Amino acid sequence: MKIGTITLPDHPLILAPMEDITDQAFRTICKKAGADVVISEFAASDALIRKVEMTLNKLTFSEAERPYGIQIFGNNEEVMVQAAKIASELHPDFIDINWGCPVKKIALKGGGSGMLQNPDLLVKITSAIVKATDIPVTVKTRLGWDEQHKIIVTLAEQLQDAGIAALTIHGRTKTQMYNGCADWTLIGEIKNNARIHIPIIGNGDITSAEQAALALQQYKVDGIMIGRAAMGNPWIFTEYKALMNEGKTLPTPSVEERIDMCRLHLSTAMQYKSEHYALLSLRKHYKNYFRNLPFFKEIRMQLLTADKIEQVETLLNIIKDKYC
Numbered sequence: 021m022k023i024g025t026i027t028l029p030d031h032p033l034i035l036a037p038m039e040d041i042t043d044q045a046f047r048t049i050c051k052k053a054g055a056d057v058v059i060s061e062f063a064a065s066d067a068l069i070r071k072v073e074m075t076l077n078k079l080t081f082s083e084a085e086r087p088y089g090i091q092i093f094g095n096n097e098e099v100m101v102q103a104a105k106i107a108s109e110l111h112p113d114f115i116d117i118n119w120g121c122p123v124k125k126i127a128l129k130g131g132g133s134g135m136l137q138n139p140d141l142l143v144k145i146t147s148a149i150v151k152a153t154d155i156p157v158t159v160k161t162r163l164g165w166d167e168q169h170k171i172i173v174t175l176a177e178q179l180q181d182a183g184i185a186a187l188t189i190h191g192r193t194k195t196q197m198y199n200g201c202a203d204w205t206l207i208g209e210i211k212n213n214a215r216i217h218i219p220i221i222g223n224g225d226i227t228s229a230e231q232a233a234l235a236l237q238q239y240k241v242d243g244i245m246i247g248r249a250a251m252g253n254p255w256i257f258t259e260y261k262a263l264m265n266e267g268k269t270l271p272t273p274s275v276e277e278r279i280d281m282c283r284l285h286l287s288t289a290m291q292y293k294s295e296h297y298a299l300l301s302l303r304k305h306y307k308n309y310f311r312n313l314p315f316f317k318e319i320r321m322q323l324l325t326a327d328k329i330e331q332v333e334t335l336l337n338i339i340k341d342k343y344c
């Protein structure tokens with residue numbers, strides 16, 4: 021599959037951009053585990069053009085993460101074009117525009133999925149960003165604003181005409197937020213549209229390598245993006261590769277492997293963040309790293325409140341003694 025000039029393996033598995041989750045440490049770990057593409061947490065265009073340090077820090081990446089995309093959101097053409105230019109100067113492989121975020125403070129101001137209520141402007145801004153940058157521009161969006169306005173089939177053609185290099189579709193509307201189940205029917209319909217030639221990446225509710233392979237088969241998408249199922253579970257990428265390339269189903273990781281991965285994740289986070297923020301970042305992942313361990317609640321609570329690396333180390337050793 022190709023995103024503009026970037027050549028990827030066939031049917032890539034892509035780590036979804038997730039605010040406060042897909043930081044550099046987690047992206048690096050997922051990349052090592054086999055993720056084909058990683059994308060930054062979203063960056064507010066108005067913060068980017070003001071060169072807000074925290075925003076710029078979020079976008080830092082290493083060569084090992086490539087192909088790497090920077091995701092921007094916003095609601096104003098001039099600001100977003102300028103933000104895309106600034107993002108391009110950081111030399112990512114592509115720029116991804118977020119037209120899908122349903123969070124109130126963004127969508128109600130017309131950013132993220134808010135722009136799905138104004139598709140003409142959405143396409144106009146996208147086209148302006150494509151023209152302003154010389155790296156590929158991709159879009160991530162949802163089916164539409166609500167059940168009555170699922171505009172994605174028409175929008176996909178318009179975005180393609182605007183020059184985007186790939187389109188990721190989360191199979192929910194804005195008003196669904198994260199409720200109900202993702203509906204991939206329209207994603208499949210877009211793939212069936214003979215006019216569409218850009219890669220279509222399906223997203224929503226994929227929780228295993230097997231499910232990803234099934235979705236490929238059923239909806240004929242070019243690639244799959246996964247978010248929540250990768251949290252505390254970077255093996256999903258390794259499992260997908262083994263399944264797609266060798267037809268093999270890998271055994272679920274042992275507790276020892278989970279402890280080792282968690283330790284690696286933490287030490288990687290420490291390379292990029294202070295102890296405080298590294299520990300905070302890991303809290304989102306413990307639940308999945310140690311999913312299904314019996315009588316684990318108390319240790320989990322202690323992991324979630326630990327504010328020193330040594331405490332986490334001690335707890336990991338306790339997990340090892342108790343469960344290995």
Ligand SMILES: Cc1cc2nc3c(=O)[nH]c(=O)nc-3n(C[C@H](O)[C@H](O)[C@H](O)COP(=O)(O)O)c2cc1C
Pocket residue numbers: 036037038039040041061062091118120121160190223224225226245246247248249
């Ligand atoms: C905590 C969290 C943060 C997210 N942040 C972003 C974001 O910054 N940009 C974006 O495009 N989508 C964001 N998303 C949406 C995901 O990229 C993805 O579309 C969604 O979770 C559905 O995929 P999944 O079922 O595989 O998780 C976020 C989702 C979650 C759960």
